[in-house]
Amino acid sequence: MLAAGVEPVDPRQMARRFRLALATGTLIAVAFTAGILRLNPALARYLSEPMFWIREAYCAALSGIALLGMHRLARPGRRLGLVPAALALVVIAMWVLAVVALAPASPQLRTRLVLGATAAVCPFLIALIAAPLFVAHLWIMRGLAPTRLPLAGAAAGFAAGSMGALVYSLHCPELAAPFIGIWYLSGILIPTMLGAWLGPWLLRW
Amino acid sequence: MSEERLRSLFVQSLAGDEQAYRQFLSELTALLRAFLRRRLARLPDQVEDLVQEILIAVHNQRQTYAPEQPLTPWVYAIARYKIIDLLRRRSRSDLLHDPIDDDAELFTTADAEVAEARFDVAKLLRALPDRQRLPIWYVKIEGATVADTAVRTGMSVSAVKIGIHRGLKALAATIRNTA
Numbered sequence: 001m002l003a004a005g006v007e008p009v010d011p012r013q014m015a016r017r018f019r020l021a022l023a024t025g026t027l028i029a030v031a032f033t034a035g036i037l038r039l040n041p042a043l044a045r046y047l048s049e050p051m052f053w054i055r056e057a058y059c060a061a062l063s064g065i066a067l068l069g070m071h072r073l074a075r076p077g078r079r080l081g082l083v084p085a086a087l088a089l090v091v092i093a094m095w096v097l098a099v100v101a102l103a104p105a106s107p108q109l110r111t112r113l114v115l116g117a118t119a120a121v122c123p124f125l126i127a128l129i130a131a132p133l134f135v136a137h138l139w140i141m142r143g144l145a146p147t148r149l150p151l152a153g154a155a156a157g158f159a160a161g162s163m164g165a166l167v168y169s170l171h172c173p174e175l176a177a178p179f180i181g182i183w184y185l186s187g188i189l190i191p192t193m194l195g196a197w198l199g200p201w202l203l204r205w
Numbered sequence: 206m207s208e209e210r211l212r213s214l215f216v217q218s219l220a221g222d223e224q225a226y227r228q229f230l231s232e233l234t235a236l237l238r239a240f241l242r243r244r245l246a247r248l249p250d251q252v253e254d255l256v257q258e259i260l261i262a263v264h265n266q267r268q269t270y271a272p273e274q275p276l277t278p279w280v281y282a283i284a285r286y287k288i289i290d291l292l293r294r295r296s297r298s299d300l301l302h303d304p305i306d307d308d309a310e311l312f313t314t315a316d317a318e319v320a321e322a323r324f325d326v327a328k329l330l331r332a333l334p335d336r337q338r339l340p341i342w343y344v345k346i347e348g349a350t351v352a353d354t355a356v357r358t359g360m361s362v363s364a365v366k367i368g369i370h371r372g373l374k375a376l377a378a379t380i381r382n383t384a
Contacts, residue, residue, distance in 0.1 A: 008221030
């Protein structure tokens with residue numbers, strides 16, 4: 001009986017869902033950052049700093065890889081493949097840079113490299129900015145068919161967290177690799193854990 | 206062996222070929238039934254419900270299938286998900302069950318329940334609002350076209366399609382909660 005009057009399926013449906021949710025989530029996150037937190041006034045000066053670009057590339061790479069992971073987890077029977085390894089590689093690369101920065105530094109400088117001026121708020125602001133993206137990503141997942149629910153929730157959270165970190169970096173004054181390797185990652189892991197926990201509740205179908 | 210054939214039928218179905226889809230569903234039903242009988246040897250009464258639930262899931266999630274992917278792992282992952290879902294629900298509800306139920310189950314067999322399944326569809330449908338129940342009844346059970354159904358119910362064509370889609374989703378949810 002399911003066959004009667006069946007409609008052709010538009011193969012671009014899934015991509016459309018992703019685009020719509022990503023655009024809405026990003027827009028709200030950027031509006032919040034620019035409107036309430038304010039963009040960093042030194043942003044223009046950062047453009048000539050290599051660490052600025054490394055930081056942006058770090059967040060962008062994590063976002064891209066996590067989105068790919070989401071895309072795979074949303075379809076029954078697809079394997080994650082190298083996605084977890086690629087995420088680990090990016091994280092470790094930042095840690096290597098952190099060690100390189102910390103090794104020659106004096107003890108006082110080390111403290112400054114790790115804590116910066118904003119370590120206490122950084123993870124929470126990233127999680128806050130990631131919130132609209134988190135909702136958007138869970139909405140994407142809910143319309144599709146993930147079969148491993150905690151993992152699918154975690155991937156949605158990780159993608160939201162790293163995109164949130166990318167947006168937050170427009171406000172953030174920190175450029176030290178140890179700071180990014182610790183506090184950015186902590187901020188990303190907040191929605192990740194929340195997603196892993198909520199996945200089995202919210203993503204059932 | 207059946208991968209190639211089922212996949213080409215399914216790809217045609219995704220392009221809107223009703224004949225191919227009917228063929229696909231009936232072959233898939235037979236495969237699922239055999240597969241589940243082996244897997245759920247201890248729960249023969251659950252097999253038919255689960256077959257239906259998996260078919261509805263395949264139907265509702267068909268946009269998540271990418272034509273360049275092999276079909277078997279996709280169907281298998283859906284079936285596995287639904288089996289685990291069923292077992293999880295049972296292990297939870299079994300704690301509340303009184304073992305005296307087992308006596309009554311001696312007299313019901315899976316085959317008798319197949320005949321009852323048709324009643325169940327009518328019973329389940331009755332719980333849906335008219336705007337979902339009528340399109341499903343006319344199009345999916347009587348076999349009328351969407352356009353005819355629109356005329357008979359006085360609904361617009363897109364309202365009929367939406368009614369079918371939402372109604373099937375609601376049915377799947379009901380089956381899931383009562384099974």
